[in-house]
Amino acid sequence: MKRLLFLLAFVQIAIISSAQLTLEKCHQMAHDNYPLIRRYKLVEQSRDFTLSNATTGYLPQIKLGANSIYISDVVDLPANLKSGAFDMGHNMYGVNVQVNQTIYDGGYISSNKRIARAQSEVQNKQLDVNMYDINERIDQIYFGVLIIDEQIKQNMLLQKDLGISSKTIASMIKGGMANQTDADVIKVEEIKAQQQESSLRVSRRTYLSMLATFIGSQIDEKTELERPELVSVSAENHRPELDFYSSQNSLLNAKRKALDVALMPKFSAFAVGLYSHQMTSLVNNAIFGAGITMSWSIGSLYTRKNDIRKLDIEHQQIENDRNTFLFNIQLQNQQYNGNIENLKQQISQDDDIITLRDNIRSKSEKKVQNGTETVNEMLRDINAVSEARQTKANHEIQLLNEVYRLKNLLKN
Secondary structure (H helix, E strand, O other): OHHHHHHHHHHHHHHHHHOEEOHHHHHHHHHHHOHHHHHHHHHHHHHHHHHHHHHHHHOOEEEEEEEEEEOOOOOOOOOOOOOOOOOOOOEEEEEEEEEEEEEEOOOHHHHHHHHHHHHHHHHHHHHHHHHHHHHHHHHHHHHHHHHHHHHHHHHHHHHHHHHHHHHHHHHHHHOOOOOHHHHHHHHHHHHHHHHHHHHHHHHHHHHHHHHHHHHOOOOOOOOEEOOOOOOOOOOOOOOHHHHHHHHHHHHHHHHHHHHHHOOOOEEEEEEEEEEEOOOOOOOOOEEEEEEEEEEOOOOHHHHHHHHHHHHHHHHHHHHHHHHHHHHHHHHHHHHHHHHHHHHHHHHHHHHHHHHHHHHHHHHHHHHHHHOOOOHHHHHHHHHHHHHHHHHHHHHHHHHHHHHHHHHHHHOO
16 A cells, blocks of 8 residues: 555656646645645634534523531520421531523624624635735746746757857868867857856756745656746736625624624523422422523613724724725736836837847858958857847746736736
């Protein structure tokens, strides 16, 4: 069995390591792995215990008592009344049982249960807010890896171009049209490109290690991150903070109703049984009584007005927090939309820049072959093409990042 479990775990890790990860899958795995997710179950259990305790208020309340009393001086009766019926001892002891059954509590128990449910809902919504912040952290790492992947891709293209130029210079050296210095200049650029590639791959491993920690699964260097599609984002706001504010208002409403419940009378039935040592034959040693009691406390009237005002102030504070949140969201929304529009304009011009740079590089290579331009000038044009390609690739990833930041901002 242990070998089978180990094999299954190994296969799962292997699948995750070699498969292509998506942004949505990383979000889900990070939520499932984050330690805070366990708080949901704890909040649910706490709510159930509180509701169960509140429900016991409908059950009969039983009180048991026992007493033993020593009386130093008993009643001193005249001689003509003294008889066996009036003889009293110095010791009295007995037991009693009292049973109280709530008939009408004015809604007290129901009110407590409503407050317990509302408090649990507030805690859950607060957890939703805390858990949602994980999405932005995952996005930062995920798009960081995508940018590095594009940089590695462009670096490999640069090394390819440099390799072609190196072969061209080698042919020119054989033909006497170039010297070893020209070859060394290109070799230096190739080594610099290789150094940059090594640095990028180290950064990629670091980002993947952070991502693996978040999602709780091993990720190797062969793991590819799927490039998200460019999606349209709705203007509707579905952030969990809005539900959190609503749940807070619901809790205050439940507390407001509890103030009304405090003014209601309460009715209950009772039964009392008493058994004691028979001190005199005139009193039975077993007594039973039953009846109905009513209690009505008006003490809450004294603080009711202030209690209502305090709840109103809390409502205003929640509404202020909500308006502040929406205001900040609106500012971020405008910022992200502005960034998206700017990046789209830049990308539309990047292709033209790449085409022009590529034409310049081609002419530069021909000039070097004709001896009318130096190798350094040709390398400058080759690097310019690589830089233009890298700029476009960065703009595309940045555009995706801004779109998904906007999507995350509004929870679309």
